Amino acid sequence: MMQDRDFEIFLATAPGQEAALYGEIRLKGFRQPQAVPGGVVIRGGWPEVYRANLWVRGANRVLARIDAFRVTHLAQLDHRARLVPWATVLRPDIAFRVEASCTGSRIYHAGAAAERIEKAIRRTVGAPCAPDAAIVVRARIDHDLCTISIDSSGDLLHRRGHKQAVNRAPMRETMASLFLLQCGYAGNEPVFDPMCGSGTFVIEAAEIAARLNPGRSRHFAFELLANFDEATWRKLRETRSTRAPTAHYYGSDRDAGAIAMSRANAERAGVTAYTSFQQTPISDIRPPCDQPGLVIVNPPYGTRIGDRAALVPLYRALGRTLAAHFTGWRVGLVTTEPTLAHATGLPFLPPAAPIPHGGLRVTLFQTAPLA
Secondary structure, three states: OOOOOOEEEEEEOOOOOHHHHHHHHHHOOOEEEEEEOOEEEEEEOHHHHHHHHHHOOOOOEEEEEEEEEEOOOHHHHHHHHOOOOHHHOOOOOOOEEEEEEEEOOOOOOHHHHHHHHHHHHHHHOOOOEOOOOOEEEEEEEEOOEEEEEEEOOOOOOOOOOOOOOOOOOOOOHHHHHHHHHHOOOOOOOOEEEOOOOOOHHHHHHHHHHHOOOOOOOOOOHHHHOOOOOHHHHHHHHHOOOOOOOOOOEEEEEOOHHHHHHHHHHHHHHOOHHHEEEEEOOHHHOOOOOOOOOEEEEOOOOOOOHHHHHHHHHHHHHHHHHHHHHOOOOEEEEEEOOHHHHHHOOOOEOOOOOOEEEOOEEEEEEEEOOOO
16 A cells, blocks of 8 residues: 555544534545544545544544455455455554454354454464554444454544543543534633633643644554654654644632642643633632633533432532623533533523433533623
């Protein structure tokens, strides 16, 4: 496979956030973006794979689709898998593993399909197979169409590489960035999270404003591939488009440990100059600056009915404080329960569909500027 070969590249996201991810990708200049269930498809070569991992904030992983063919039985898969140009992407000295899925196909046993593909790779490349291998080959057999992809990311992309401290229920950075975009945030207004936890919303907002590449502090699986172009990758990493933000980004939390975590994470991310964190209870929060902007918050949400009922006073206090003191600010609130959101008394716009998050389904509730 040549470095400039044109193929499909799939950027995965949580179901329900495809449109937001499409908006981000389109603004970053990738070719032929198309929102599809579970993510966005673009076209390009391996340099575009590198850029997608380095630049895109909202994707969970980037899959390079290296081949696709129709199969109806395992013997056919066994034969066809040996024709995939494995040696152009996989190294004989780097272990791999295969993950397969089957939907609406005559081949319905995902484990058997994975075994056939593993055998083909071992015979053609000689690479070892290991259950904890960093290189993952993904085979998706959907209505008898087998798509072979290389997971170019490795660790999920929300693991930016600079956050070491997290709270008990952290918002993933990828999801947080898309929620910011859905709230209309473009990097030119202040952002305030009054329940900041480990600082995810505040740090993401500051990074967006400073144009810091989200993948700047980590490694990726594509660095272990046979066709890895170190010179191209080095040039991409060394290219800087940073700018000094015109606004500031604020977080508060009633817990002193959360404030310490947020400050440490902001320092590792390199955004200390643009962020401020302060220990403050919800009833005492006030606008952190004169310019109205975006309040975005991910309050606690109980997983049991009793827990949810106990949280109503917290949501009510949040709503009253925002309504009384944050005139002109927009509000974005993420929660699992519409009843909790409405307990704030805030004038929310009609919400979008819920999104899977940590075994739950969360919804982003938004307001227009508060009157």
